[in-house]
Amino acid sequence: AVVVDTRSAADYKKNHILNAVHVPMAGIEERAGEITKKTDRTIICYCGIGNVAPQAASKLRRKGYTHVYALKGGINAWQADGLPVTRK
Numbered sequence: 001a002v003v004v005d006t007r008s009a010a011d012y013k014k015n016h017i018l019n020a021v022h023v024p025m026a027g028i029e030e031r032a033g034e035i036t037k038k039t040d041r042t043i044i045c046y047c048g049i050g051n052v053a054p055q056a057a058s059k060l061r062r063k064g065y066t067h068v069y070a071l072k073g074g075i076n077a078w079q080a081d082g083l084p085v086t087r088k
Contacts (some may be wrong), residue, residue: 001042046071
């Protein structure tokens with residue numbers, strides 16, 4: 001799967017899921033090709049608390065991507081579950 005961080009550059013720089021592609025929500029439609037060219041590849045979008053990622057997933061589905069999901073609860077839930085993040 002391709003993991004997509006839809007938060008601001010400042011938030012991404014603070015921490016993000018390992019190997020996440022940074023594509024802010026504001027440019028998700030224009031930059032969809034940077035995520036993956038394969039429209040059938042699984043894409044998981046996340047934001048801070050889970051309110052923006054579903055919108056990003058919806059926009060990608062409208063662009064023709066077929067397996068797009070939003071991470072419930074965003075990176076806050078990810079970290080609350082003790083899952084790793086990085087700054088690299």
